[in-house]
Each structure stands twice: as structure tokens, then as C-alpha cells.
Amino acid sequence: SLQRSQSTVDVAMAGGEAVSDLLLQMKEKALAASDTSLDTASRTALSDDFNAMRDQVAKAVSNATFNGVNMIDAGGTTIAALANDDGSSKITVEAQDLSLAGIGLDTGSISTQVTAEAMIATVGTAITTVSTALSKMGTGSKSLGAHLTFIGKLQDSIDAGVGNLVDADLAKESARLTSLQTKQQLGVQALSIANSSSSGLLSLFRG
Numbered sequence: 001s002l003q004r005s006q007s008t009v010d011v012a013m014a015g016g017e018a019v020s021d022l023l024l025q026m027k028e029k030a031l032a033a034s035d036t037s038l039d040t041a042s043r044t045a046l047s048d049d050f051n052a053m054r055d056q057v058a059k060a061v062s063n064a065t066f067n068g069v070n071m072i073d074a075g076g077t078t079i080a081a082l083a084n085d086d087g088s089s090k091i092t093v094e095a096q097d098l099s100l101a102g103i104g105l106d107t108g109s110i111s112t113q114v115t116a117e118a119m120i121a122t123v124g125t126a127i128t129t130v131s132t133a134l135s136k137m138g139t140g141s142k143s144l145g146a147h148l149t150f151i152g153k154l155q156d157s158i159d160a161g162v163g164n165l166v167d168a169d170l171a172k173e174s175a176r177l178t179s180l181q182t183k184q185q186l187g188v189q190a191l192s193i194a195n196s197s198s199s200g201l202l203s204l205f206r207g
Helices: 002-033 040-063 113-206
Strands: 079-082 090-093
Touching: 002 040, 002 079, 002 090, 002 113, 040 113, 090 113
Parallel strands: none
Antiparallel strands: 079 090
16 A cells, blocks of 8 residues: 555665664764774774674664565565556655665775775765665655645545535435425315315305
8 A cells, every 4th residue: 555655665764864874973983993093992992883883784774674575675675556546557666775785885894094994985985875775765755645645635525525415415305305395285284275165165055
């Protein structure tokens, strides 16, 4: 359904945003580790933090699942939501591979000054990749949201139209019933008048 598709995309985007935040922190660690004056203990601490954040990226991606569907893991599922009754029109939101391999961060480290300096550019590229993916999914989410709003308004209009037709039919039936009742009342009154007239004539004959 459209609602399920919307929720799937929203969960994927939440996962992507978490990845983006982690990548920014990882870039800061790489920048700090590129300092040639760092002592071994400080560099090791930065490297450990960097690796822990990379593990969190993997978890954020794998956890971005809704109803068994993940759009941002390796081999993620593309969403194709039906946009009309006969299935001839669909709203498609492409899957985005934000796995560590997909964004180029499955290897490498900041354990030395040289590798840390190289990692700055690698993480920067990953940030751009994730940003582009979020933009594409955001566009898809807006399309789904707009169509859901349209469907809701359309349903409201249909419900209102049906209600008006029912009201009109009830009013018509009520008018017909009132007309019949009036005719019946007039008939009873006419019969009563006729009976009264007959009684009057008979009394004259009896007199």
C-alpha cells in the first residue's frame, strides 16, 4: 500500500541520516589523526573511535528495515507503489546502497598519519554519496506523501458525493410519501363530506 511504502522510505531515510551523522564524526576523527604531532596513545584512541563508528554505520544500515524491507543495505529493495486502481501507474523509489562497501568504507583505517590523511578524502566521498542518496529518497517520499494526500481528498469528495446522493434520494422519497399522505387525507375528508351530505338528504326524506 501507499502507506506501507511511505513508512518504508521514511525508515530508510532515518537510517541514512544516522549514517550521515556518523560519517561527519568519522571525518573529524580522520582529521585529528592526520596530525603529525600526535602521540601513539592519542592516535590509537582516535583509531578505536573511528572503527567503532564504522561498526555503527553498518548497524544503522542493517536496522533500517520496515516490514522486512530494507532500501539502503547491499541489494536493497526498490519501492514501487501502485498509484491507481488498475496498476498502470506506479511511484518508484530506487534503493540506495549505503552499506560500508557501497560507500567505500569497508576497508582502510586511520591508524597512521598517512592512512588518516587518505581517509579524509574517502570519508568525504562517502558523505557526498549518502547526501545524494538521501536527496533521491526524499524526493520519492514527497511524491508518495503528495499522492497519499490526493487520495485522501479524493476519498473525502467521493464520500461527500455519495452522502449528497443519499440525502437527495431520501428527500425525494420523503416528498413522495408526504404527497401520498396528503392525498389519503384529502380522500378521507372527501368521503366524510360525502357521507355527511348523504345523511342530511336521508333525514329530509325521513322528515
